Amino acid sequence: MVDLSLHILDVASNAFKANATLVKIDIEEKEEYIHITIEDNGCGMNEEELKKVTNPFFTSRTTRKVGLGIPLFKQTCEQTGGSLTITSEVNVGTCIDAWMNMHSIDAIPLGDIGESIFVLVTNPYDVDVVATIRFKEQEKVQFKLDTREIKIILDGVPFSEPTIMVWLKEYIKSNLS
Ligand SMILES: Nc1ncnc2c1ncn2[C@@H]1O[C@H](COP(=O)(O)OP(=O)(O)OP(=O)(O)O)[C@@H](O)[C@H]1O
């Protein structure tokens, strides 16, 4: 994968298949490391599934036999000296905790995180998304988006409404810059 944003999009999308109603993405940029957590309240995995999940030949998908999302992300983190751990509980949810050393020669850039957040937020399953980003220069949370709050303001107008899509895209872009 060319950048972290695509890994985040890919791994967070697993929450949709897991029938989650909420997925939380937290990105914290430190001096040397970037710390990413992706948490959902979906179906979770039992111990056996959890053991197999970093193995590319384990997948519950039926269209092809190999699931690559998590193994690839884990490999990306580990090749920089970082790590990826998963905790999960059946009917409670799953949490992916990833560290990547940005000073490593094998680190990949964060990429267009705004675009990944936009795609996640406008998911057709109506799953709520909370995204938080703390960049290294700033002390406080620099970016926060919570679709539950936006839905209250929109009062029933769906995210798929073209004018809302345009507004969301602009909102994300301007809050990230
Ligand atoms: N958040 C999650 N909640 C429940 N199960 C999960 C979650 N993430 C992954 N899994 C389980 O682990 C398997 C492997 O996930 P992974 O993302 O590596 O591959 P995939 O989603 O099957 O395929 P790909 O990501 O390549 O499209 C999934 O098929 C699913 O069974």
Ligand SMILES: [Mg+2]
């Ligand atoms: Mg996947």
